Amino acid sequence: MILLIDVFYNADFKPIYQRPSELFRRPKKRKYMKSENQDSLFLSRRRLLQVGGAMLLTPATAWAGAQREETLADDVASVMRSSINSASPARLVFADSREGERWLAAMSSRLARFIPDEGERRRLLVNIQYESSRAGLNTQVILGLIEVESAFRQYAISGVGARGLMQVMPFWKNYIGNPSHNLFDIRTNLRYGCTILRHYNNIEKGNIVRALARFNGSLGSNKYPNAVLGAWRNRWQWG
Structure with missing residues (x-):
């Protein structure tokens, strides 16, 4: 809960x-x-x-959990740290800019039930699309994950201390980032969350169901992955 x-x-x-x-x-x-x-x-x-x-206590966050603290190999930690600290401006990553604008308009309309302000929605969507694409993840699945984890609330915090849009556990700052990083910052939270999920996806050799379960700290149960993939199918599919 x-x-x-x-x-x-x-x-x-x-x-x-x-x-x-x-x-x-x-x-x-x-x-x-x-x-x-x-x-x-x-x-x-x-x-x-x-x-x-x-x-x-909203239904959209009923599945929110926490990543488990683990020991990272030095080379893995180095790659993840490099990903976290790489600075570049967020932008839409589409081969066709017109397709990007169509995507942004469609997703903004769907996101309106969670975030009333259009400008805020568009800025958030650009960051989500950029960070997920940069990590080699499916943007639409990430939208489903954020809906389930925080209902798109920037300042969401769980009972175990997971923070922000993607409910990132603070211990990750010591492993792959900097203790001064603010996990309530949208860009920082998305960067951490996407980097961590990509790490889990690599461990599971592309099995997104198991990667999602790891992200939630519930490996062995499909309840959380099913909730995320259900949100994706119901609201966030594209193309």
Whole structure:
């Protein structure tokens, strides 16, 4: 079960998380005379808690999990680190620019249910298409993965600490990146997420089902891969 907790920043730009216990702290008991309205009062409070919980726990993130920490061979870590630290501006990667614009318009329309602002949608889609293509991954599957992992919420954080759009575990910064990297940054999160999934895909010799299960930390179960591939088939197929 994953909590999506809004992240705020203080004056030093350090993240401040609001804990669920602070959101739903049980009120102190009060002494008062029992009245005919008492039962309805308790019922109203219960309903508020249920609605609040439903807002935090969305079906789209029910499968979100966590990558497992593992020892990387030096050459593998070096390749992944090089991928993470390579800086280049995001752009659409299509042989035909007109096809790229058609793709962007179609995907933006589909993404509107998650992100209302058109400019924000288009910027995000360009980054997703560029980073997935750069990693040699199917962009449409990555869209399905992000829907399942975070419902396209930039500041999503799981109960085990996975962060951002692709729910990247912070320990990866020590292995293939830099401790100062901000996993809530869209470009950084996508770069890490796509690099990690490509690593798992290499381990599984192109078996995307097993690679997705590794990404979720649920190797041996097909529930998460089926959720991602289902989102891809239902909403994100192209061409």
